[in-house]
Amino acid sequence: MVIAAVYFVIAVFGAVAFARVLDRQMEGPRLRAAWAGRTAEARxxxxxxxxxxxxxxxxxxxxxxxxxxxxxxxxxxxFEERQRQLDVAYGDVVTVYYDADAPEEATARVPSFMPRRARELVVGLGCAFALVTAVVLAGVL
Structure with missing residues (x-):
């Protein structure tokens, strides 16, 4: 039982750490700040x-x-848009999202579910997996 509890705690910490790294890799903090801020028309x-x-x-x-x-x-x-899928030509106008405190971190990415909720999904799924495997491990031992 103790081994299962220790495994559960370590697995939860692992899920949280992985989710934080993934969130930074997907630029989640920057995108969420921009999407929560203001919009403007950019050329x-x-x-x-x-x-x-x-x-x-x-x-x-x-x-x-x-x-x-x-x-x-x-x-x-x-600013140079970091999103690869943005297909615009010279002179085109697009909507950008920016944080008033850091407008140079703007983005033209449209708000979407995954960058907003990837961290919570990974933590939730990781915790659920950790719980199930800890219960199985406790039953086996």
Whole structure:
């Protein structure tokens, strides 16, 4: 029984640690702050193309648009969008989301479920798995 309890505690801490790393990797804190803030219309002022290889070694072209917008306070901010799927051309206008305290961390990504809730889902599933396996382990011992 003690081994199962120790396993459960370690597994829960592991799930929480993994969820925090995954959340940072998916830029969750930055995106949630931007989505909770304000919106503005941004114009594409340039597009940088980058040639990379995917996991199978196939060449892929990635585009990174530079977007410029004006904050509520009148400050002009330009940033390069980190999202690869954003397909805009020079002069196009898109909606951006930004935190008033850090407008340079803006994003044109539309709010979505996974970046908002990935951390909670991973912790919940990890804890449920830890509980089930701890109960099985306690029954076996």
């Amino acid at each position: 594409c002022t340039g597009v940088r193309t980058e040639e990379v290889q995917d996991v199978e070694g196939v060449p892929v072209s990635l585009t990174h648009p530079t977007l410029q917008f004006r904050t509520d306070t009148g400050r002009i901010v330009a």
